[in-house]
Amino acid sequence: MKLVAGNSNRALAEAIATYLEIPLAKCLVRRFADQEIFVEVMENVRGEDVFVIQSTSAPANDHLMELLIIMDALRRASARRITAVIPYFGYARQDRKPGPRTPISAKLVANLITEAGADRVLTIDLHAGQIQGFFDIPTDNLYSVPTIARDIKEHHDLKNCMVISPDVGGVVRARALAKRIDAPLAIVDKRRERPGESEVMNIIGDVSGRHCILFDDIVDSGGTLCNAADALMDKGAASVSAYITHGVLSGGAVARITASRIGELVITDSIQPTEAVLSARNIRVTPIANLIGEAISRIANEHSVSSLFD
Ligand code: R5P
Numbered sequence: 674m675k676l677v678a679g680n681s682n683r684a685l686a687e688a689i690a691t692y693l694e695i696p697l698a699k700c701l702v703r704r705f706a707d708q709e710i711f712v713e714v715m716e717n718v719r720g721e722d723v724f725v726i727q728s729t730s731a732p733a734n735d736h737l738m739e740l741l742i743i744m745d746a747l748r749r750a751s752a753r754r755i756t757a758v759i760p761y762f763g764y765a766r767q768d769r770k771p772g773p774r775t776p777i778s779a780k781l782v783a784n785l786i787t788e789a790g791a792d793r794v795l796t797i798d799l800h801a802g803q804i805q806g807f808f809d810i811p812t813d814n815l816y817s818v819p820t821i822a823r824d825i826k827e828h829h830d831l832k833n834c835m836v837i838s839p840d841v842g843g844v845v846r847a848r849a850l851a852k853r854i855d856a857p858l859a860i861v862d863k864r865r866e867r868p869g870e871s872e873v874m875n876i877i878g879d880v881s882g883r884h885c886i887l888f889d890d891i892v893d894s895g896g897t898l899c900n901a902a903d904a905l906m907d908k909g910a911a912s913v914s915a916y917i918t919h920g921v922l923s924g925g926a927v928a929r930i931t932a933s934r935i936g937e938l939v940i941t942d943s944i945q946p947t948e949a950v951l952s953a954r955n956i957r958v959t960p961i962a963n964l965i966g967e968a969i970s971r972i973a974n975e976h977s978v979s980s981l982f983d
Contacts, residue, residue, distance in 0.1 A: 674973045675718055675752075679727030679743055681736040682945040685760065685962055686726040692966030698723075702739055710738055712746045719751040724795075724969050729763035729782070730944040731923060737763065737782065741789040748790035756972060757791040760943035760965060761919045765800035766891070768807075783807035795968055797943055797961065798846070798890045798918040813978050815968055817918045817941055817961060818846075822853040824939060824959050825886065825916070833911065835859055835883040839901040847888045850916075859885070861901045874904035881909030892917040892940065895926035899933040912936050919943050920950060920958070927953050 675698045678686030690697045699715035725747070727740040740757060747755050767778035779800075786794065787810055794812040799805065805812045825834070834856045838847035840863055851858040859878025885905045892898050892915070902913040913935055920940030922930075927949045930938055940946070941961040950956055964981070971978050 674969075675716075675721045675723045676969075677714065677723060677725045677743060677747070679725065679736060679739040681728045681730055681739070682726070682760070682942070684945060685728075685942050685965075688942075688960060688962030689726060689758075689966045689969065692963050693970060700743065702743065710735070710742050712739075712742045714743075714746050714750055717750075718747055720753045722754045722756075722973055723747050723752040724756045724758050724973075726758045726760075726965075728761035728944055729759060730761050730919075730921065731763075733763040737785070741785055744786075744790040752790075754792045755790050756793040756795055756969075757786055758795045758965065758969065759786075760797050760961070761921075762796045762799060762804070765804055768801050768804055779804050780807045793972065795965070795972065797941075797965070800890055813968060813972065815964060815978070816849070816982055817964070818849050818853055819982060820941070820959065820961055820964055821888070821916045821918075821939070822850060825850075825854055829884065829886070829914075831856065833882070833884045835878070835880060835885050837861060837878075837880070837885045837887045837901065837905065837913075839887050839889050839897050843889050846890065850886075850888045856886075859883075861904060863897075863900075872900070874900060876904060876908050880905050882911050885910045885913045887913065887915040887917075887935075889915070889917050891919045891921055892926065892930075892938070893921040893923055895922070895929040895933070898935065898938070899929055902933055902935045906934050915939070920946060920956075922947070922950060927956065931955060 677698050677700045701713040729737045764778045764782045797815040798817050799814045836847050836851035836856050836858050838844045838860045862875040864873050905913050914937045916939045938956045946958050
């Protein structure tokens, strides 16, 4: 087995390599003067089972191209099997046509990954489970729920906890967490009553006096999270914290979360945290390298991956 890392999240790749007790293969990924990407795999991969670790996080297009070019190099070097390990799968939110003459970019990205040489894909908390079906190669979608449930049990008193889905689309994910920590579930229903009027946040469920735990797959601008936290506090919640798998945190998101009523936001390191994230007063990072490492080991040894979540 060989592990190859792109440049998007070197720290995570190294932590996965440590878990698997295999060094990262030597692979040169550099730029020409005009910013074209050049890759050279510096060791023999002929006949190897190769796992390429690369989140397609910002800058998404650069990181995606790096992943595609690394896989092309591996395929031409006669790797036996290539698994694209994409902890954060960018473009996933473009999974349907929101209007006429718009793309389904998640499907296009799936096609590109397959065409570049991936035989399998391994990812975590896909924005929508059906994106698995955009690939015609085996695609394992891991869940962060067990890792997050463990962290909640270590850091919170479960007696008064309530899991909150910050929008109707995230209910299935939030319900899975609520079940695991044996807590009730409430839902934030975001609605614009009339065009041009501001959004109304209705809370489905009684949150008064509860310690609310928001759970979602992505925090990007932080808008969804901060607005949900305000609505919950206005309805009498005792406190609000949040667990999010992918800390995209673009633009002024960190400042927005720091200034919000969220007691603590916990993200995984599926995307490499910036310095601003690491020094934010109310953001903490929980590692997922062991989960990915274990899944890689099971794929390589042809053992069950789903039993990781039993
Ligand atoms: C949307 O369906 C996702 O699950 C997230 O809720 C969304 O991407 C968060 O974006 P933002 O932080 O910009 O509100």
